[in-house]
Amino acid sequence: MKIRKGDAVLVIAGKDRGKRGKVRRAFPKENKIIVEGINMIKRHSRARGVARQAGIIEREAPIHVSNVMLLCNKCNKPTRTGFRFLADGKKARICRVCQEMVD
Ligand SMILES: [Zn+2]
CATH class of the missing domain: 2.30.30.30 (SH3 type barrels.)
Incomplete structure (x- = not known):
């Protein structure tokens, strides 16, 4: 989720x-x-x-x-959630507005 x-x-x-x-x-x-x-x-x-x-x-x-x-806790805008894989293989959620990591 x-x-x-x-x-x-x-x-x-x-x-x-x-x-x-x-x-x-x-x-x-x-x-x-x-x-x-x-x-x-x-x-x-x-x-x-x-x-x-x-x-x-x-x-x-x-x-x-x-x-x-x-x-988004970075740009404070409502956003859809994207995912990005980190170097260690973990999945992190990203903001689709500012592309920053949300987690
Ligand atoms: Zn954002």
Whole structure:
């Protein structure tokens, strides 16, 4: 998956289109991510012992990676991700806008 935990992303689809946030969790198998403050859903929950509070809890729901673009940490622009192989054989992500390595 091209997006990883800790990445800054721009949301390009859905109700949070245009917002930016940091990836809090990544689910590579499902191609989904949780982004801070994005795709908030309200959960109505009843107190269940001491662990859970009663009432409405707002939390982030996962969104599909195709709904976001990576924000380059070098040029600060939304970009598609490219890959480049390093001398040691490792794969590094590059920004298609400025061609800098993102990792
Ligand atoms: Zn860039």
